[in-house]
């Protein structure tokens with residue numbers, strides 16, 4: 644091999660190498676083609692127990708859509724689908740709904756829909772809307788179990804899918820406060836109870852500790868509540884007309900129960916006073932006399 648041939652060969656390989664490198668850079672720099680995406684909006688929905696929460700099934704980054712069939716699973720101990728079916732969306736236009744059912748016992752949703760000629764193919768949007776009712780405080784996964792997207796030629800469109808969750812939080816509001824006993828340092832054991840407007844116990848009775856503080860849960864913001872604090876030999880105290888919005892903290896402040904209801908009949912009168920007066924100046928322990 645002559646020197647000239649060798650030099651030409653080196654030049655050739657160098658050029659080839661530069662070309663290959665440039666090609667690699669160009670290929671890597673090219674933006675990735677977005678795959679059509681089937682997803683849930685919001686991906687992580689939040690609702691209150693006893694209330695409903697809407698989740699859209701969406702299809703985006705797609706063209707030429709004519710039909711969709713999909714399956715979803717959810718936790719039926721946390722969520723129920725209102726009406727046991729979903730609300731059809733706009734893509735595909737629900738011109739023929741082949742399947743629309745939610746199984747609230749097994750936690751499954753099945754939806755199949757297609758457009759009909761001469762409707763033009765759609766280009767993404769809301770496939771359907773699910774209205775859930777939150778029935779327990781917890782987070783349910785919301786997972787695609789299957790999905791087929793078809794174009795106007797009846798050919799499957801490759802796509803990705805993104806699962807989501809629905810979190811059910813306790814609705815309602817907290818009622819807080821502090822209770823004490825007149826002439827006594829330790830309020831431990833005072834019973835604090837929250838009643839709803841029907842007079843039923845909504846929360847408690849909670850027995851307070853040495854701090855005297857309490858926190859009760861009013862679950863229904865449309866209701867009006869009453870709190871009562873009681874302790875043996877003391878007059879009870881109450882606050883009524885308690886209302887609040889979700890997440891509120893209703894502070895009742897502090898209350899001191901009045902001492903002296905010896906016979907526990909809800910009034911301090913001569914009966915209590917005479918019982919007390921009859922024992923005036925006596926000390927413990929008294930003689931153990933049965934029936935006295």
Ligand SMILES: [Ca+2]
Pocket residue numbers: 903904905906907908909910911912914915
């Ligand atoms: Ca009394």
